[in-house]
Amino acid sequence: MADQPQSKSNGQNEIVQPLLTDLYQITMAYAYWKSKKTDDYAVFDLFFRKNPFSGEFTVFAGLEECLKLIQKFRFSDSDIAYLRQILPSTIENEFYEYLKTLTTDNIKFYAVKEGTVVFPKIPLIRVEGQLVVAQLLETTLLNLVNYASLMTTNAARYRLAAGHLKLYEFGLRRAQGPDGGLSASRYSYIGGFDGTSNVLAGKLFNIPVKGTHAHAYITSFNSIDELQLITLRNNNMGSEENFVRPVLKWREKLISMFGVILSEVNDGELAAFISFAIAFPDGFMALVDTYDVKRSGLINFCAVALGLHDFGYKAIGIRLDSGDLAYLSNVARDYFEKISNEYAVPYFSRLVIMASNDINEETILSLNDQDHKIDSFGIGTHLVTCQKQPALGCVYKMVELNGEPRIKLSQDVGKVTIPGRKDVFRLYGTTHSLIDLLQKADESPPIAGQKTLCRHPFQESTRAYVIPTRVEQLLNLYWQDGQICNRLPTLEETKTHVENSLKLIRPDIKRSLNPTPYKVAVSDNLYYFLHKLWLDNAPIGELS
Numbered sequence: 001m002a003d004q005p006q007s008k009s010n011g012q013n014e015i016v017q018p019l020l021t022d023l024y025q026i027t028m029a030y031a032y033w034k035s036k037k038t039d040d041y042a043v044f045d046l047f048f049r050k051n052p053f054s055g056e057f058t059v060f061a062g063l064e065e066c067l068k069l070i071q072k073f074r075f076s077d078s079d080i081a082y083l084r085q086i087l088p089s090t091i092e093n094e095f096y097e098y099l100k101t102l103t104t105d106n107i108k109f110y111a112v113k114e115g116t117v118v119f120p121k122i123p124l125i126r127v128e129g130q131l132v133v134a135q136l137l138e139t140t141l142l143n144l145v146n147y148a149s150l151m152t153t154n155a156a157r158y159r160l161a162a163g164h165l166k167l168y169e170f171g172l173r174r175a176q177g178p179d180g181g182l183s184a185s186r187y188s189y190i191g192g193f194d195g196t197s198n199v200l201a202g203k204l205f206n207i208p209v210k211g212t213h214a215h216a217y218i219t220s221f222n223s224i225d226e227l228q229l230i231t232l233r234n235n236n237m238g239s240e241e242n243f244v245r246p247v248l249k250w251r252e253k254l255i256s257m258f259g260v261i262l263s264e265v266n267d268g269e270l271a272a273f274i275s276f277a278i279a280f281p282d283g284f285m286a287l288v289d290t291y292d293v294k295r296s297g298l299i300n301f302c303a304v305a306l307g308l309h310d311f312g313y314k315a316i317g318i319r320l321d322s323g324d325l326a327y328l329s330n331v332a333r334d335y336f337e338k339i340s341n342e343y344a345v346p347y348f349s350r351l352v353i354m355a356s357n358d359i360n361e362e363t364i365l366s367l368n369d370q371d372h373k374i375d376s377f378g379i380g381t382h383l384v385t386c387q388k389q390p391a392l393g394c395v396y397k398m399v400e401l402n403g404e405p406r407i408k409l410s411q412d413v414g415k416v417t418i419p420g421r422k423d424v425f426r427l428y429g430t431t432h433s434l435i436d437l438l439q440k441a442d443e444s445p446p447i448a449g450q451k452t453l454c455r456h457p458f459q460e461s462t463r464a465y466v467i468p469t470r471v472e473q474l475l476n477l478y479w480q481d482g483q484i485c486n487r488l489p490t491l492e493e494t495k496t497h498v499e500n501s502l503k504l505i506r507p508d509i510k511r512s513l514n515p516t517p518y519k520v521a522v523s524d525n526l527y528y529f530l531h532k533l534w535l536d537n538a539p540i541g542e543l544s
């Protein structure tokens with residue numbers, strides 16, 4: 001059979017299936033079954049308590065993968081056979097028969113649109129319906145949302161730091177395994193990167209793929225004599241001509257401009273550049289730091305780029321992978337400008353300068369203060385491993401059962417769950433969003449132009465009236481009656497949504513240093529409901 005084109009994004013998550021969970025979900029399922037609670041009507045909220053990276057915002061991602069899980073959720077015969085092996089022999093046979101019949105047909109799944117900026121405490125996902133299934137989804141949903149949202153947020157922060165400069169994800173070699181690598185490419189693209197070096201991610205998700213070459217390519221040549229192919233088609237003449245000669249001529253001409261002596265310029269490096277230019281005359285990008293950027297890499301690059309110019313091609317630029325990136329980018333830009341003027345090659349002053357090597361958000365912010373001339377960054381380790389904070393702490397908590405609210409108490413006020421089936425509204429001012437408001441689902445929604453009381457969930461005296469210019473309901477129904485019931489956006493649409501969603505958040509909330517917290521409030525009704533339930537459930541101690 002001929003090679004079938006794969007659908008764009010179904011390759012990654014074959015491993016996402018009901019057994020990709022914690023054992024305790026299965027043992028609870030059995031105990032629910034024994035206690036005849038499986039069909040109770042449960043409501044679970046998925047939310048986080050603290051924004052990552054010392055920031056004050058998070059970008060929600062992973063929704064499409066959650067819906068794929070819900071769509072495919074079925075225990076297979078081999079799953080059941082495995083569970084029979086590992087669970088105690090006391091487990092009744094009928095339970096396994098029951099597990100086989102489970103589907104997500106009796107589940108409703110609400111979520112915030114993928115790519116929306118979100119904040120602590122608001123439900124990003126609300127799962128309701130058959131208790132046993134809603135419970136069984138916990139770990140897998142958390143797994144699908146936590147890294148995706150963390151990665152998207154990380155990428156969005158790099159994008160905010162880098163402004164309009166190009167950003168490429170180069171992290172596959174450092175990622176947390178193959179799935180971590182693919183997810184990093186996908187979610188960094190959604191979060192604001194322009195492309196990835198990861199070829200499989202390009203194929204699966206239709207993300208632009210980009211790349212230069214490694215030091216190994218440069219060090220694989222020792223001298224010009226090693227070049228097997230020395231000719232290139234001259235675009236101006238239409239004939240194949242010796243390409244090495246004009247390049248060597250150019251290098252001699254440039255010697256005085258660069259203030260170097262010929263013997264210190266590396267010939268192996270020049271040979272590598274020439275051969276790469278012959279292979280990719282329209283896409284010549286050179287890694288210039290293998291030996292010495294100032295005394296070898298730049299002059300060799302410029303000689304080859306000018307040779308290409310003579311032959312009717314335009315070089316793309318250079319990559320700097322060590323040293324002081326700001327300083328070296330200025331040195332490179334100065335030479336490019338000088339050559340542009342001296343030899344009347346206007347595009348030379350605009351050649352791309354890419355920087356890589358252990359770059360993180362702080363490096364970019366620091367470079368912003370240094371008057372650098374970098375056009376694009378290649379970023380790996382810090383981006384894909386989210387080195388600054390390696391996990392987002394989303395949790396999945398039961399908030400209602402059979403119409404009765406449930407609360408999880410904690411000594412730490414911030415960890416007390418907000419009970420009941422809730423809706424979330426984002427209230428907008430004229431330019432930015434003002435506050436997110438949680439309400440009981442049976443309350444009528446806030447109305448634009450009308451005064452709405454917003455209360456801090458735990459501090460009684462902290463309240464404010466808000467007159468929103470616009471009200472957005474954040475939770476949308478995505479799954480009911482066994483099918484997806486809302487349109488899923490493309491990756492490009494989600495990427496654009498991240499950008500637009502971030503624009504509606506005030507700059508002081510997004511800044512890197514000491515950002516202002518965004519306000520998340522509860523309605524008056526929910527405030528009293530929460531605090532009554534808290535009092536009802538908190539034991540009164542006795543001092544002795």
Ligand SMILES: Nc1ncnc2c1ncn2[C@@H]1O[C@H](COP(=O)(O)OP(=O)(O)OP(=O)(O)O)[C@@H](O)[C@H]1O
Binds near residue numbers: 363
């Ligand atoms: N102008 C700059 N401002 C702030 N940070 C920079 C600047 N230039 C480079 N950096 C960062 O400083 C670090 C330099 O790291 P390191 O000393 O390991 O590299 P190097 O010595 O340049 O490279 P190598 O050891 O590969 O030759 C990198 O994380 C890099 O991103």
Ligand SMILES: O=P(O)(O)OC[C@H]1O[C@H](OP(=O)(O)OP(=O)(O)O)[C@H](O)[C@@H]1O
Binds near residue numbers: 170171173321382
């Ligand atoms: O630094 P990162 O943000 O992870 O970006 C990717 C790095 O990966 C490549 O080389 P590698 O680090 O494998 O080797 P090198 O540093 O010795 O060039 C590339 O040259 C970058 O330096």
Ligand SMILES: O=C(O)c1cccnc1
Binds near residue numbers: 170
């Ligand atoms: O294409 C590149 O330059 C690249 C790709 C991966 C890692 N480092 C660099």
Ligand SMILES: [Mg+2]
Binds near residue numbers: 357358
């Ligand atoms: Mg490195």
